[in-house]
Amino acid sequence: MYYKTIKKNEVGRFLDGLLAEYTVVAPVRKNGVVGFDAIQSGEEAILDFSNTTASPKGVLMPQLETLLSARAGEEEAVEHTGMRKPVVLFGARPCDARAFMFLDRVFNDGIARDVYYGNRRDALLIVSLGCTRTRDTCFCTTTGGGPLSTQGSDAMLVEQGDGYTVHVITAGGAELMNSRGLSDAHEGVGEEIRKLALQITAEIDPPVDLSELKTSLDNSFDTAAWQTLTEKCLSCGVCTYLCPTCHCFDIADEDNIGVKVRNRIWDSCQFPGFTMQASGFNPRPTYRERHRQRIMHKFSYCDDNHHMTGCVGCGRCVLECPVNLDIRRVLGSFRGRNGG
């Protein structure tokens, strides 16, 4: 672990250097919306933004991914699990980097390793952009993260003066940062960053005790409050699709002209069809049951299944929910509750 520096006006050239060996996915601004996209040149990347509208999870779990395909007349299906060209995810916020640690537990662990996610993951390096400012929707510290947390990152940029201090964290990060003309950082920069982290953390609402919350939620499954708390939910997929830890998917086949495919596509526990059974019975028929599932899954069941809370506090769902159904408010009404 060590520190280097790079000036703001050198970042573009640095990325151009990476582009020779890696696919680089970075934040770009298109039509007023900031999102992650593969860049063709370093100058496309932007680093002056709060956070992207959608999370970078698409880099490992694309919204649509073909798993198998077969051309007409072919018996054997082709598996699309090929080794990937190495990818650098550049400019992800620490919350998003941490989210990949959670997704790893879902896709890599368990009874089988998901090779589609796995192969992409093996080829991915993450250079995050530490947060020197926060939004009023951020609550990363509650979930175990922080504005300058290094969890999940191979390297992290921290804005200081007219440039960035580059915190090189893993061997993968070192591979990216060495021999690329970056200067060493000055003595004491580590301490400066630690102090900065405390300062920034103070901007975020104090963390909530999540294990206490889990107990409260576990005791409140049948409470009538769920009805009124979720009444305005539209049952759309905004919260789940923008979320960096949400990973539910469907496997949907298509018989297109000349080729049959089996695709993995994003799905959402908020959609009515998610749990609809062939008989027509749906164990989660309304917004109440579905939204309760979202909250319980993220703040209770994920702890049981994956030993990590299924939320990194990025606040996207809070910011973008069309009806301002604020997850913090829902959780707040369960704090200190003993059921009933």
Added chain:
Amino acid sequence: MTNPYMPVPMRVEKSAVETADGSIRTLTLSFARGEDGKAFSFLPGQFAELSLLGTGEAPFGIASSPEDSNLLDFTVSRVGLVTTELHNLKPGDTVGMRGSFGNGYPLEHLREKSILIVGGGFGFSTLRSFTGYALNPDIRRLYKDITVVYGARNPGLLLYRADLLEWEKRTDLRLEVTVDEADGEWTGRTGVVPAVVAGLDIDPRTTIALVCGPPGMIRFTLPALSELGLSPARVYLSLEMKMKCGIGKCGRCNIGGAYVCTDGPVFSLAELNKLPQEY
């Protein structure tokens, strides 16, 4: 690295109509490639995903007994896109299979116990797998009494008639077949499954029940079993929940801290009572 989403090719050996209305068929499949058959094994209660590329994939309980793991039975009810295509398959056609998935029935807890098997309608498929398994001479002696209660809404909807006829004749198994509503030719028992269960004489201290059927049947059978003295730890259910990946990743079968496809589909009532009551 094995790809858990890649199906193995199976050949349709037989496709037999089970019910009078043709809505349920049993497909008998063999492995198209020998090595897949050698690598495959399963336990009663487990399921597999059958798929047709370009149409889709769906989970089905394995209905045959594991003694012959090269010929697998799947009972399919025609309710949607995939099941309609499966119904249209002819012997010689190919279908993809992924599996075996799930935890199966708790065989280790059944030794030296009497077993009460309660099945309703289409839910009987994995119980048929277990019954076939249990009747194996090497296995049969591990259990005490075996009682099978199996019912359907009407005689036309009863599955596995050949098995039922054979089991009726056996002395190492007590079979009670019933229908909710008889038709003109039915000479057997009429009555709902829970009522038949309620009339049984079993020793609750040495009996384990395996139950699978539609929600309506389950709802009334559980109290009947409780009346007979069976504690929740002695009643096992095979849970029906929409499933897709079969390997605990797609999220749709998540219920509480469990995934039906990996922690289930078989759960004891005691375990189910601890899960969120989402049914």
Added chain:
Amino acid sequence: MNPTDCSNRIAEEAGRLLTEGTVDVVIGFEKGSLPMRSTPCFVRTPQDSGKLVWNSFCSSNLSRYLKQFPGKVGIVAKGCDTRALVELIKEKQVNRESLVVIGVPCRGMIDGAGVLERCDGKRVSDVEERDDELVITGDSFRITLARGDFLHPACRVCFTGNPVLFDVLIGEKVQEQARDCYHDVSDFESRSPGDRWAYIMSEMDRCIRCYACRNACPLCYCGECFADATRPQWVGRGATGTDTLAFHVMRSMHLAGRCVECGACRAACPTKVDIRTLNRKISSDIARLFDYRPGLRIDQPAPLSSFKPDDSEEFILER
């Protein structure tokens, strides 16, 4: 009427309706958890009616919630919301007799995201609405913006700010903007086909198929949406190119003659897809072919569910 007085009048009215037992619930807005957001709320007791607010951040179309409330319902509705009510009544989704409409004249809703962008991501602590100005106070800054610069796109071309249907009217009617400002449509039509395709496809590229647009729309109330059907599979479910285009084209066709242009779809969209281009085109066609605008009068049947002998026959190319 300023927002504070509006809010108080609405709360008063709701309190009265609930005390008298005229309605079981009042659907309105309460203060959101973020600056420049108001959030739908469902008030069931007179004591809770004090929660109700009204301001320029009430962009959701609350008519969308009526299907969740079968009894007698009070609903706070601006112009476009009441047009949706008219269509829902015509389509027999809602009973006029079970509704008490608290109509609120509207000068257009403000796109808070646009304001935030103007504030360079600095935290906003307070927003004050003063006639045609917005005074934004935040982290060591205070700016005054012209309201008109930050209206939601749908509000810029709205000609029904005043409720077309109401039982109670809150405040004075507002001056309406010119009717039928379909300049946006003719401007778009004047572009080359290649240009238009490129624009629409670049908008479709941003769509993530979250269905916020559909679910926010009061006229999209089908039990099973065509987009979710598998038998047959009308449209692919991936967020790719022509599948996404197909979804939006088909949805706008299903809304032909029914879309009241409230803009709830665009306001709900997290990636700001310009969905309205398609709906506006169809609205302008319907206006031209049938001299009809949806949601204005209950006694006017929708053109695509009725036939008149003098309906336009321009689709017949040859006799």
